[in-house]
Amino acid sequence: MTERTKQKAHIEFTLNGERVEAAFAPHKTLLEVLREDLGLMGTKHGCELGECGTCAVLMDGRSVLSCLVLGLDTEDRSVETIEGMAEGGRLHPLQDTFADTGAAQCGYCTPGFLLVAKELLKNNPRPNRDEIKEALSGNLCRCTGYIKIYEAVEMAAARMRGEEAELPKESIYGYE
Amino acid sequence: MGTNRNGNEGQGKAGNDVPLKVVGKPFRKVDARGKCTGQTKFADDIVLPRMLFAKLLRSHEPHARILSIDTSRAEALPGVLCVITGRDLPIPYGILPVSQDEHTLSIEKVRFIGDPVAAVAAVDEDTAFEAINLIEVEYERLQTITNIEEAVMVDEPRIHEYGEGGNVHKKVHLEFGDLDRGFKEADLVREDIFFYEGNTHLPMEQHASVAHFDPDGKLTLWSSTQTPHYVHRALSRVLEMPAAHIRVIATPNGGGFGGKSDPFNHEVAVCELSRRTGRPVKITLTREEVFYCHRGRHPVLMKIRTGVKKDGAVTAMDFESYLDGGAYGSYGVASTFYTGALQTVTYEVPRYRFRGVRVFTNKPPCGPKRGHGTPQPRFGLEIQLDKIADQLGLDPAEMRLKHLVKPYSVTANYLRIGSMGLGPCIEKIVAGSDWRNKHRKLPYGKGVGLACSSYICGAGLPIYWNSMPHSGVQLGLDRQGGVRVQCGSTDIGQGSDSVLAYIVAEVLGIDPFDIRVVTADTDLTPVDLGSYSSRVTLMTGNAALQAAERARELLAIAVAEKLSVPVLNLSFAERRVFDVENPETGVTFAEAVVLAESKFGTIGTVGSYTPPRSPGKFKGAGVGPSPAYSYSAAIAEVDVDPSTGFVKVERVWIGHDIGQSINPMLVMGQVEGGVYMGLGEALMEEMTYRANRNVVHKFPSLLEYKSPTTLEMCDVKTYLIEDADPNGPFGAKEAGQGPLLPVMPAVANAVYDAVGVRIDEVPITPEKVLSALREKAKGKEGRFGPKSVPDVQWPQPLKVLTPDEGGDGREMPSVAVHS
Numbered sequence: 001m002t003e004r005t006k007q008k009a010h011i012e013f014t015l016n017g018e019r020v021e022a023a024f025a026p027h028k029t030l031l032e033v034l035r036e037d038l039g040l041m042g043t044k045h046g047c048e049l050g051e052c053g054t055c056a057v058l059m060d061g062r063s064v065l066s067c068l069v070l071g072l073d074t075e076d077r078s079v080e081t082i083e084g085m086a087e088g089g090r091l092h093p094l095q096d097t098f099a100d101t102g103a104a105q106c107g108y109c110t111p112g113f114l115l116v117a118k119e120l121l122k123n124n125p126r127p128n129r130d131e132i133k134e135a136l137s138g139n140l141c142r143c144t145g146y147i148k149i150y151e152a153v154e155m156a157a158a159r160m161r162g163e164e165a166e167l168p169k170e171s172i173y174g175y176e
Numbered sequence: 177m178g179t180n181r182n183g184n185e186g187q188g189k190a191g192n193d194v195p196l197k198v199v200g201k202p203f204r205k206v207d208a209r210g211k212c213t214g215q216t217k218f219a220d221d222i223v224l225p226r227m228l229f230a231k232l233l234r235s236h237e238p239h240a241r242i243l244s245i246d247t248s249r250a251e252a253l254p255g256v257l258c259v260i261t262g263r264d265l266p267i268p269y270g271i272l273p274v275s276q277d278e279h280t281l282s283i284e285k286v287r288f289i290g291d292p293v294a295a296v297a298a299v300d301e302d303t304a305f306e307a308i309n310l311i312e313v314e315y316e317r318l319q320t321i322t323n324i325e326e327a328v329m330v331d332e333p334r335i336h337e338y339g340e341g342g343n344v345h346k347k348v349h350l351e352f353g354d355l356d357r358g359f360k361e362a363d364l365v366r367e368d369i370f371f372y373e374g375n376t377h378l379p380m381e382q383h384a385s386v387a388h389f390d391p392d393g394k395l396t397l398w399s400s401t402q403t404p405h406y407v408h409r410a411l412s413r414v415l416e417m418p419a420a421h422i423r424v425i426a427t428p429n430g431g432g433f434g435g436k437s438d439p440f441n442h443e444v445a446v447c448e449l450s451r452r453t454g455r456p457v458k459i460t461l462t463r464e465e466v467f468y469c470h471r472g473r474h475p476v477l478m479k480i481r482t483g484v485k486k487d488g489a490v491t492a493m494d495f496e497s498y499l500d501g502g503a504y505g506s507y508g509v510a511s512t513f514y515t516g517a518l519q520t521v522t523y524e525v526p527r528y529r530f531r532g533v534r535v536f537t538n539k540p541p542c543g544p545k546r547g548h549g550t551p552q553p554r555f556g557l558e559i560q561l562d563k564i565a566d567q568l569g570l571d572p573a574e575m576r577l578k579h580l581v582k583p584y585s586v587t588a589n590y591l592r593i594g595s596m597g598l599g600p601c602i603e604k605i606v607a608g609s610d611w612r613n614k615h616r617k618l619p620y621g622k623g624v625g626l627a628c629s630s631y632i633c634g635a636g637l638p639i640y641w642n643s644m645p646h647s648g649v650q651l652g653l654d655r656q657g658g659v660r661v662q663c664g665s666t667d668i669g670q671g672s673d674s675v676l677a678y679i680v681a682e683v684l685g686i687d688p689f690d691i692r693v694v695t696a697d698t699d700l701t702p703v704d705l706g707s708y709s710s711r712v713t714l715m716t717g718n719a720a721l722q723a724a725e726r727a728r729e730l731l732a733i734a735v736a737e738k739l740s741v742p743v744l745n746l747s748f749a750e751r752r753v754f755d756v757e758n759p760e761t762g763v764t765f766a767e768a769v770v771l772a773e774s775k776f777g778t779i780g781t782v783g784s785y786t787p788p789r790s791p792g793k794f795k796g797a798g799v800g801p802s803p804a805y806s807y808s809a810a811i812a813e814v815d816v817d818p819s820t821g822f823v824k825v826e827r828v829w830i831g832h833d834i835g836q837s838i839n840p841m842l843v844m845g846q847v848e849g850g851v852y853m854g855l856g857e858a859l860m861e862e863m864t865y866r867a868n869r870n871v872v873h874k875f876p877s878l879l880e881y882k883s884p885t886t887l888e889m890c891d892v893k894t895y896l897i898e899d900a901d902p903n904g905p906f907g908a909k910e911a912g913q914g915p916l917l918p919v920m921p922a923v924a925n926a927v928y929d930a931v932g933v934r935i936d937e938v939p940i941t942p943e944k945v946l947s948a949l950r951e952k953a954k955g956k957e958g959r960f961g962p963k964s965v966p967d968v969q970w971p972q973p974l975k976v977l978t979p980d981e982g983g984d985g986r987e988m989p990s991v992a993v994h995s
Binding site: 035039041042043044045046047048049051052054081082083085086091095096098099100101102104105106107108109110111114132133134136137138139140141142143144145146147148150167170171172173174175 | 202204205207208209210211212213214215216217218220221223377378379380381382428429430431432433462463604608668669670671837840841842844845847848849850851852853877878879883885886887889892893894895896
């Protein structure tokens with residue numbers, strides 16, 4: 001017979017700016033704690049092996065793969081998920097540009113991309129295309145071919161710098 | 177650019193040539209906000225009270241008889257509520273009526289590593305996982321069939337007891353016109369052999385399903401499926417329940433690409449587990465299991481013999497394909513026909529023969545992946561044309577441009593072509609890429625290659641024979657101005673929910689975001705056959721257009737009466753209905769609904785779409801016909817390192833004939849995504865097997881199955897050609913699949929331009945390039961690719977005279993002549 005009694009760990013951490021308590025089986029990953037114990041389904045999973053970037057969240061402002069972080073390791077730390085990205089009802093500029101450019105097709109990898117892009121723009125408000133590619137190289141997307149994602153990040157970066165930015169005509173209608 | 181509606185069969189007549197307000201504009205998708213805030217509910221995001229979790233025990237044997245299954249230890253494990261095995265669900269199913277060869281759980285034997293044999297429901301996932309490991313299965317190993325050659329040669333043991341004898345699933349032999357005459361007229365006859373390795377969809381979302389029996393005994397299944405209607409049918413059959421008691425809701429798919437188009441084992445299993453336990457049951461597949469579900473690109477071996485005149489005009493084409501189908505039928509019969517269907521729709525092919533064979537092997541089943549059965553032959557055909565141009569001293573772009581199929585014609589194999597914008601696609605990319613100054617002119621190691629393609633905009637025939645519409649839309653108008661559009665179509669990320677809203681908004685003159693879109697729910701929405709064969713924009717678009725036109729007509733009659741103006745004078749725009757000659761005279765859209773409801777009662781309309789009949793009447797004419805064909809042309813520029821064989825694709829120029837963009841920005845996204853996926857297939861993606869008699873999947877993980885990251889993705893320069901098709905809604909054609917097709921052969925042709933070697937198979941890996949370069953250095957041909965095809969006994973041909981020969985699309989009476 002297998003031992004069935006499970007002792008739940010009980011921790012506190014900051015989640016999207018709010019103090020939360022969570023009780024969960026100690027072997028659970030942050031991904032599982034978020035989805036299963038805290039009911040935040042915005043963080044998705046593509047492999048649960050650290051291969052695809054889909055489950056990325058920010059921990060103390062740095063992107064981590066929540067499938068490779070133990071829930072226990074978040075104690076007294078600060079975690080940001082997609083649910084915490086919009087402020088009130090207002091979308092983060094990245095969320096706006098992802099929506100406006102079609103950077104989210106199926107939308108499954110989108111939360112991971114958004115959080116990694118947010119980290120990038122915090123550290124580098126004016127990234128060039130190669131820096132964007134490098135920063136997002138750990139996130140897989142099967143729908144977009146990444147191009148609309150780069151464009152969305154560039155547009156959001158410009159707007160966050162206070163500049164006006166729209167998608168170039170050839171990105172919408174193709175070349176003449 | 178289309179400026180009025182081009183609906184089929186008289187649809188769109190109410191349009192007064194008003195400029196389009198929504199169609200052709202880069203609106204945000206109606207579901208974009210949910211996707212960018214993590215609020216879109218995918219199947220695994222659904223949680224119900226008292227929900228159980230299921231796991232499938234999958235076979236680790238590739239081919240074996242099941243002698244016994246002992247589930248007693250699993251059943252005794254605390255927290256396990258139910259264990260089922262194959263005998264609990266004895267009725268077979270399968271997507272095609274001709275291949276009902278799958279069971280929810282294997283009964284007599286297992287056919288590949290990953291074939292499910294038992295299912296468990298438990299209080300949590302860990303317990304379910306522990307339980308499947310306690311199930312003991314005794315197997316008797318059988319000889320495995322690992323590849324096409326072996327399947328053709330080894331008749332016993334048979335993987336299935338049906339098909340065309342031994343391990344052959346399907347054979348096809350179709351002949352259109354006098355091939356001998358065609359080859360006699362040719363100045364050059366080339367015969368080439370190609371191989372296209374299998375690869376998989378790799379959607380980011382792993383398949384998931386939740387089943388729940390209501391208190392009244394009715395079943396609801398939420399599932400990441402592209403085809404809720406077909407899942408609905410399969411469940412009714414296997415569970416022996418009336419379809420009226422089953423509701424299938426396709427949750428938004430986290431990527432599909434064809435991989436979620438079959439009814440799957442796990443979908444049926446959770447329903448049965450829910451029925452037995454009386455509790456909701458969820459299953460979410462692991463990434464490894466997604467590789468076993470597969471249904472991806474068939475590995476295809478091809479032999480192509482083509483006769484051409486000195487100017488490259490094709491006189492005859494003889495095409496053979498050999499498909500490795502894996503362990504089950506899936507869409508395989510259709511896939512087989514598709515490998516021979518669309519060769520004729522790009523360039524004039526006056527005489528054409530197709531022979532195809534699909535075999536069973538002990539590997540995960542193959543099925544439809546983006547382009548379904550057509551990327552493989554297109555790869556071979558476009559490389560062969562490049563070789564022909566080379567041999568004849570012709571420019572590959574010029575040669576293709578000279579022999580394009582004519583718009584509004586019928587091909588030798590009876591496919592009716594509509595609008596045909598391939599010429600402008602080629603011209604745009606040739607100019608944009610500076611092709612004439614690059615082809616054969618770049619320094620060693622750099623090269624450009626060109627290829628073209630075409631794809632259907634929806635299969636002309638449904639999967640099961642019937643004469644009903646392929647797509648239905650219901651529209652409800654609320655007296656406060658709200659509009660609800662209901663359709664069975666499934667959004668897999670391509671934007672089909674948005675297309676419905678855009679089209680209805682255009683016709684009714686309202687904002688797309690005023691519309692509530694309800695889709696993919698067999699209880700609430702009329703049938704749409706599913707998100708496959710690039711059918712949704714054209715078919716649901718036409719159905720939505722018809723429903724909206726009908727609603728508009730009711731509103732117009734009521735408003736015309738109120739304003740005392742002729743109906744034809746009314747325009748619908750900016751949430752108003754007004755007199756075009758006197759725009760201040762009008763009512764708001766909501767007032768128009770009130771007037772109509774007062775006059776006619778509750779306002780609801782329906783629309784539906786049935787594709788036109790195909791001119792082909794012979795057996796096998798069902799695959800290939802479509803209401804319209806999209807066209808694409810691509811040029812790839814590559815950098816090949818001759819010391820490592822490494823190929824870097826720098827840029828792809830692609831022209832795509834979209835007919836009319838419903839939303840150009842979303843079309844661009846589909847084109848770029850198609851190029852991306854094509855790039856992966858060209859350079860790295862492959863389903864390969866090792867060990868245990870070459871049937872263990874080598875890379876069932878996202879890390880080891882190589883797909884392009886941001887660092888491998890190339891630049892893409894896209895040109896959209898808008899040559900409106902009379903069968904498309906507003907003239908629209910497809911974008912989801914076609915743009916993938918020319919990428920692989922364009923890359924292969926570019927590698928030849930760069931370093932002078934032919935890689936006649938994908939993926940074009942450094943090893944293959946190096947091997948060809950070494951051969952070339954030894955003074956040999958400088959080619960990597962297959963050298964022979966298996967010896968297959970082909971059936972007698974089904975002969976059809978071509979339209980040019982006076983044929984009527986019917987089979988000729990068979991004569992006992994052996995060719």
